[in-house]
Amino acid sequence: MAEKIFLSPKHSISLSLSLLSAAFLLLPALASPAPTPTPAPWPAQFHSILFINSSKGVLQVTDLWYDWPNRRNFNIIQNQLGKKLYDLEWGNGTSYYYTLDANKECRTMHFAVGILSPNWLDGANYLGQVDKDGFLCNVWEKVDFIWYYEDVATKRPVYWAFYTGQTAHVMTFEVGKVLDDPDWQAPVYCFEETEVNTDALESEFGFPAHRSLIRGVLPSIHSIV
Numbered sequence: 001m002a003e004k005i006f007l008s009p010k011h012s013i014s015l016s017l018s019l020l021s022a023a024f025l026l027l028p029a030l031a032s033p034a035p036t037p038t039p040a041p042w043p044a045q046f047h048s049i050l051f052i053n054s055s056k057g058v059l060q061v062t063d064l065w066y067d068w069p070n071r072r073n074f075n076i077i078q079n080q081l082g083k084k085l086y087d088l089e090w091g092n093g094t095s096y097y098y099t100l101d102a103n104k105e106c107r108t109m110h111f112a113v114g115i116l117s118p119n120w121l122d123g124a125n126y127l128g129q130v131d132k133d134g135f136l137c138n139v140w141e142k143v144d145f146i147w148y149y150e151d152v153a154t155k156r157p158v159y160w161a162f163y164t165g166q167t168a169h170v171m172t173f174e175v176g177k178v179l180d181d182p183d184w185q186a187p188v189y190c191f192e193e194t195e196v197n198t199d200a201l202e203s204e205f206g207f208p209a210h211r212s213l214i215r216g217v218l219p220s221i222h223s224i225v
């Protein structure tokens with residue numbers, strides 16, 4: 001026989017009050033579960049000046065011209081008191097690395113991958129917030145290859161670091177800025193069959209973590225693109 005339980009009015013009021021307060025306690029959590037921040041996609045076109053410290057402590061100032069609609073990317077790299085190197089990357093996989101000095105060095109390379117797409121940070125792991133270079137940043141990590149810091153207030157990148165130890169501080173971030181077409185032309189000696197000394201060129205480039213980022217050539221970052 002089922003036993004019937006009668007609650008006195010007093011009991012039922014206190015019961016519904018406690019249910020009510022329990023509901024109120026749960027409500028904020030249910031109504032606004034704090035969403036995990038996601039990185040802003042890269043603008044389709046932008047210009048950035050990057051202050052780069054290679055894993056070997058070599059300092060560089062790099063002009064980064066990212067141009068996704070035209071499937072091209074340009075890194076113009078000034079080594080501290082050293083060579084200025086041009087790293088021109090096309091979406092069809094061809095890259096030209098050259099100087100524009102009297103040495104006329106150029107090296108052409110072919111890759112199986114194109115240019116990194118604007119949403120390449122999709123799926124990155126959120127690590128939380130830290131203060132970086134004086135900016136409060138959200139931080140993500142992607143495939144143990146890159147740690148990416150984005151300004152909470154403006155959603156602009158502030159800094160990134162590669163697993164190699166190479167770091168980049170973002171000094172300017174000009175959305176929509178495009179380099180004029182003629183400046184994307186590799187010099188004529190890149191198209192000559194002459195033998196050039198590329199050893200010096202290679203060593204000046206150092207470990208190519210940065211250009212690997214845009215190219216996505218490292219095996220570990222392959223899954224990014």
Ligand SMILES: *[C@@H]1O[C@H](CO)[C@@H](O)[C@H](O)[C@H]1NC(C)=O
Nearest residue numbers: 053054055056057058059165
């Ligand atoms: C560059 O990085 C090295 C460590 O890899 C560090 O010792 C050095 O202080 C850095 N230089 C600058 C200017 O940040």
Ligand SMILES: *[C@@H]1O[C@H](CO)[C@@H](O)[C@H](O)[C@H]1NC(C)=O
Nearest residue numbers: 090091092093094095110186
């Ligand atoms: C890729 O595009 C560039 C620029 O148009 C061109 O110079 C290069 O020859 C092309 N490479 C291939 C493999 O088609």
